Amino acid sequence: MNFWERITGSDLTREWKAFEARAQALPADHQAAWGQIKTHLFPYGDFTGRGLLPILDAALGLLEEASAHGLSVREVLGDDIPGFCAALAGGEGARTYRDRWREQLNRNVARKLGRLGG
Template identity: 65%
Template sequence: MTFLERVTGSDMTKAMKEFEARAQALPPEYQAAWEDITSNLWIDANFTGRSLMPIFESALELLEVTSADGHSVEEVLGDDIEGFCKSLVGEEGAKTYRDKWREQLNRNVAKKLGGLI
């Protein structure tokens, strides 16, 4: 990946287009699940969303393999797709802005109070 690709995010755009093309080859119920997964995962993205690329890859691969095996979406993901996505993000360690800001605030407060206690 070149510097220009990294700055502009063109590498991510290309990867997302490839993911979408692969998702179009899935059965309709899996396509709907993919839409739900992507919309739920983008909520937990960092500034660029680059940390989500391995998660998207893994989730799509899971859908591809299980659809080829003939399983239903409910068997694979359960009824709670949002919870499934939260568990994916938690395993990969992606954090939201809120989590990062909270950690920074806690560090700053602890540093300030450290001298007062």
């Protein structure tokens, strides 16, 4: 990946299209699970989502393996897809982008108030 691809995000677009092409080859219930996984994993990403690519690749690979072996989504992921995604992202209580932004805002406000009060 060169500098221009990294700045424009064209490498992410290419990878994302490859993920979606792989997902289209899955059975309908596995495709629906892929949609839920994407929805529940995005809050754990950073601004670009670049850090999520290996996790999304692994999750899609798991769905592909399950499909190849004739396993249902429920047999592989269980009934709690949001919990599965939280575990993939670092366990229960993993920080989402909202948490990181909230902490940054609180630090900035505290720093400003410290300057005003002192």
